[in-house]
Amino acid sequence: MRLDRDHPGRARPARLRNAATQLLLRQAPQAIAEVGERFHLTAGERRYLLACPTGSGLLVAGDERIPLKIVASPEEHALVTSDPAELTRDAEQAP
Secondary structure: OOEOOOOOOOEOHHHHHHOOEEEEEOOOHHHHHHHHHHHOOOHHHHHHHHHOOOOEEEEEEOOEEEEEEOOOOHHHHHHHOOOHHHHHHHHHHOO
């Protein structure tokens, strides 16, 4: 869910409605009620989005919801990681 820059904490519902497919990743406890309402999530789907591991989520297409896990290749992971331990390790291993 993309938040409105002018109104922190408020979603841009028009953009959400206009997208045919949405990807919902792990949600913060303070956001799950609004996300759940907006996407008509079941209690189980809400619990899943609160606890799913990094890279996992729900693919929402119309009334269908499909759990999925996104797996990056090692090269993709190296390009996008923000894990401080990994960045430090990579910097130490650089020639």
